[in-house]
Amino acid sequence: MNCKNCHTELQEQDDYCKSCGGKVIRNRLTFKNLFEHISETFFNYDNKLLQTFIQLFKQPEDVIDGYITGTRKKYANVISYFALAITISGFYLIIVNKYFPKTFDFSQMTISGQEDFQKKNSTFVQEYQSILMMLYVPLYAFMARITFFNIKKYNYTELLVIFMYIQAQISIASAIVVITLGVLGISSSIVGILMIPLMIIYTTYVLKRLLKLSASDIVVRTLLFSVVLGVTLIIITILCLVIMYLTGDLQETFGPAFEAGKKIGEEAAKAKSAN
Structure with missing residues (x-):
């Protein structure tokens, strides 16, 4: 045999x-x-995937630092775990859109006149969720490289591994939480909004344990990261506006809002002159 x-x-x-x-x-x-x-x-409780998920909450440094330093058999490797997260995210979007659509309905929080833009933006994010997940990782790693410029414990490639694990864990946990709340009858845009601060808290928690940061370090690094994030978002926004202008989507999206604002201004001017 x-x-x-x-x-x-x-x-x-x-x-x-x-x-x-x-x-x-x-x-x-x-x-x-x-x-x-x-x-x-x-x-199975002894399964690598389940153990990886549990330990990324309990002792993320054991999983991530272990993988970076050469422990590759104890937990799920970063590529497999990230691929699993992408797969789960795909099913998660299908389930939420079909059974709990209110989770992605931010119309009540949108500025009047920008409903179509918000809807298009939400649709775009959902359609290209997998690609965006992969793009977030090098972007976050780059911002972390700047934020922790004087801490040389990890190089850029190792930061990629760190944020692949973080992004995967957040995606899997978010899917579980949102679907569970939906089954319990708690399905609204507030749930989607609340996931954002929880993601930030988890990322901070992981980096604190990996880099052994003190409370003061966390405050300073968070402020620095906010500045880096703000600059990055401004650059991305400018690039998006340029692309929308070149494709003609800018006028189509914001045209009605501009016209409404212009009309309000003209009516205010007429009222003022009449008085």
Whole structure:
């Protein structure tokens, strides 16, 4: 009998291949053993994915720093975990849009006249969620590099690993929380808004443990990060406006608001002159 994975010759009593470590499968595939395999893979407490999810809350440095320094078997590797998060995010958007659409309905918080722009923006974010997740990682790593300019513990590539784990954890946890609240009947735009500060808190928590920051360090670094984030957002906003201007979307999006403002100004001027 040979191993079905690497074709190494096996003994009849072998349960695992001595060469590749693959489990020896003797039974035909049935619904029962298929379910057992899925349960063992995803729901077993000793499973890497479940342990990675739990430890990224309890001891994120054990997972992230361990991977960076060479411990690659204890927890799910960063690429697999990030890929899982992207997959879960896709299903999450489908479920929320179908059953809990109020979570992404920010119309009540939108400036009058900008409803269409907000709707287009929300649709764009949802359609390109996976791509945006991948773009966030190098951007966050770059901003962290600037924020922690005098701390040389991690290089840029290692910061990419850190934020891939953080982004994946936030995405998976957000999906679980929002869907759970939706099932319990708590589904509104407030839930979506509240996830943002929780994401910031979790990111701060992870960086604090990885970099061993003091309370004063956290305050100073948070302020510095806010400045870096603000500058970055201004640059991104300018680039988006330029692209919208070149494509003609700027006038289409903001045209009605400009006309409404102009009309209000003219009416105010007429009222003033009449008095």
